[in-house]
Amino acid sequence: MDPGFRLMERIRARDVGAFEALYDAYHRLVFGIGLRMLGDPGMAEDLTQTVFLKIWTAPEAFRGGSFVAWVSRVTRNRALDVLRSRAVRPEADFPADLPLDGALDEDVMAGLDAQRVRDALAMLPAEQRGLIELGFFGGMTHQELARRTETPLGTVKTRIRTGLRTLREALGEGVSR
Amino acid sequence: MNDALDREAMMELVALYALGLLPREEAALVAAFLAGDDEARAEYLALRAGADAIALSADEPVDSARSARMKERLLARVRAGDASDRAVARRRIGPNAGWLWAAGLATAASLLLATITSVQTLTMQGQLAQAGRRNATLSAQVAQADKAAQADDREDRQMISDLFSPGSRRYEVAEGAVIVRGNRVYFALSKLPALPKGKVYQAWTLPKGGKTVQPSLTFTPNRDGVAVVPLPVDATKVGAVALSVEPDGGSKLPTTTPTFVRPLS
Numbered sequence: 001m002d003p004g005f006r007l008m009e010r011i012r013a014r015d016v017g018a019f020e021a022l023y024d025a026y027h028r029l030v031f032g033i034g035l036r037m038l039g040d041p042g043m044a045e046d047l048t049q050t051v052f053l054k055i056w057t058a059p060e061a062f063r064g065g066s067f068v069a070w071v072s073r074v075t076r077n078r079a080l081d082v083l084r085s086r087a088v089r090p091e092a093d094f095p096a097d098l099p100l101d102g103a104l105d106e107d108v109m110a111g112l113d114a115q116r117v118r119d120a121l122a123m124l125p126a127e128q129r130g131l132i133e134l135g136f137f138g139g140m141t142h143q144e145l146a147r148r149t150e151t152p153l154g155t156v157k158t159r160i161r162t163g164l165r166t167l168r169e170a171l172g173e174g175v176s177r
Numbered sequence: 178m179n180d181a182l183d184r185e186a187m188m189e190l191v192a193l194y195a196l197g198l199l200p201r202e203e204a205a206l207v208a209a210f211l212a213g214d215d216e217a218r219a220e221y222l223a224l225r226a227g228a229d230a231i232a233l234s235a236d237e238p239v240d241s242a243r244s245a246r247m248k249e250r251l252l253a254r255v256r257a258g259d260a261s262d263r264a265v266a267r268r269r270i271g272p273n274a275g276w277l278w279a280a281g282l283a284t285a286a287s288l289l290l291a292t293i294t295s296v297q298t299l300t301m302q303g304q305l306a307q308a309g310r311r312n313a314t315l316s317a318q319v320a321q322a323d324k325a326a327q328a329d330d331r332e333d334r335q336m337i338s339d340l341f342s343p344g345s346r347r348y349e350v351a352e353g354a355v356i357v358r359g360n361r362v363y364f365a366l367s368k369l370p371a372l373p374k375g376k377v378y379q380a381w382t383l384p385k386g387g388k389t390v391q392p393s394l395t396f397t398p399n400r401d402g403v404a405v406v407p408l409p410v411d412a413t414k415v416g417a418v419a420l421s422v423e424p425d426g427g428s429k430l431p432t433t434t435p436t437f438v439r440p441l442s
Contacts, residue, residue, distance in 0.1 A: 014254060023248055031247070032235035045247055049254075056255050072232030076197065114236035121234055134233050135198045142193050143200075161192035161224075168227035 004067025012059045019056055027052070028116075029068070030075045036137040037079035037096045047082065053084055079158050112171065120170035128163030178254040183401055187367075191217055196225035205337070212340040212365040213353040214263075283337075293410055299320040336407055350437040352402075355418055357441060362412035364420065369402040369436075372422060380408055381431060385416040393418075395427040415441055 003025060003172050008154055009016030034044030049075060054061070062070055121129055142160070146153040187210045192398050195205040211218045239247075339345055345358040353366035364380060372378065380393035391410075398404035408418070419438040421431045 016252070020248070022252040023251060027244065027247060028231065028239050029236040031239050031243075032237050033232055036235045041243070045243065048247055049251055053254060057258070066229070068233070072229065073197075076232065097284050106257060112230055112233055114233050117234040118229050121231070132196065135193075135196055136228070137235070141200050142199065143197050145198070157189040159192065160196060160198070161189050163222045163274065164192050164196060164227050164390065167230070168223055171230055173228065 002066060002068050003072065008055075008059055008062050008067060011056065019052075022055070023052055026068070026071055030071060033072060033075045033137075034079055037076065037139060038082060043082065045079055047075065051078055054078075076136075076139075083105070083139050098149050117171070120167055123170055124166055127151075128159045128166070131159050132163050132167070135160065187214075187401075188217060188220065192224050195221055196228045205401060205405050206401075206403045208337045208340050209365040209403055210354065210367050211346075212356060213349075213367050225435075335361075335404065336363065339363060340405070346441075348439050348441060350439050352420075352437065355439050355441070357412045360411045360413050362408045362410060362415060362418065362441070364404065364406040364408065364418075366398065366420075367401075367403045369398045369404060371400075371402065371416050372397060375425050376422050377425050377427065377438070378404070379421055379427050379431075380406065381419040381421065381435070382408065382410050382415045383417040383419070384414055387416065390419060390431065392427060392429055394425065395425075412441070417441060 003094065004022060007022040007025070011022065027048055031044050031048045031065070034047035034051075035041060038047065041102065042099055051071070054074070055071070061074075085088075086110070100144045121133070131145055134140060134148070140148065142156050145151070146156045149156070151159075187207065190199065190203065190207050191211065194204055194211075199207060211221055214339075309388050339358040339361055340356055340363060342358055345356050348355040349358070352368045353364070356363045356365050369378065377395040377397055379388040379395045382393050383390050393408050393410060394406065396404055417438060417440040419431070420436040422433050422436065423431070
């Protein structure tokens, strides 16, 4: 269980110390996602503020599971909101509420770190990695990816599916159910 | 329609869904497909795990000055907000004017302290004012986007949550499943035959203990025969549901042999 889970219990009780500890532990991740998606450190900083203030004001939104996975989804969806407001209008949303229970994402995220994920991504063929990262951090739909990369839609789908499967395998047993 | 080919096409969409790349409409179709296909659901959960992990690749060191500045801004707002919240709570609780005055003074002092903290921060960090303005603009933009999408999102997320929850009851039918959670009931259908021209599918509900079906909404599935439909009825009062093909605009009573009839028990 990542430490965020326990800290969130204390934050629900309005423990500012726990909130500070949560910030210390996860602001790099939140800022990093914001920076990758928005491409501007100032906007990533503002996004980080927005996400953590939301956590403080509505901690009940976290309903268990992996805090890392949850806060990543919240951050990505917030960044998508910003991109939408810029009229870039990405249409895709991360299915943030799924699944609501089960230990899957806790199992996955436990024991993983940024470098291990980066290494696993680096092992993917460039055309698979590029689509996955552009889709995930660029907030694009598969149709937009096809247009942007001038790749047939079917090829985009196949590469993403294959890449995601390979990534799961590369990340090892932690990702297996 | 070739079922094997269609299923393979849907399985490719499952990966996109796991990665969060599908537009809302397609995402709803995949959610319906997943609700009725155990193998696809297992693939989704596994791929979602990989997708979740991708975010971690963005976790990189933040320079210490930025990190400290963000933290200071955040905690100043948290503390100011809490002081304000406490003052509101006190006003609600205590009718005593003198006490209120003291509480107001305390609140003012807290806010003043927070303000002083902010001013000190401003002094220390020249960029903060600019960041604050940018944050206000960003917050306004986000709030605007939020407002527009909020109602739709709430319904969509509620529905998707219901479709997947182990707490939901699933009633299998040949074309998919009827899913009930709490007082909500959904048709999650993925194998509906194509409709003749001028026809629609119409849902029907039979009240518990009732003998006559009530007309519910009409709908048209997509070209792959997929439809996810929340029925506008209190599920706790429904004994059975049915589906039939009806003329466009719907009927008051079924005019064709039902596609399915499913007791909810």
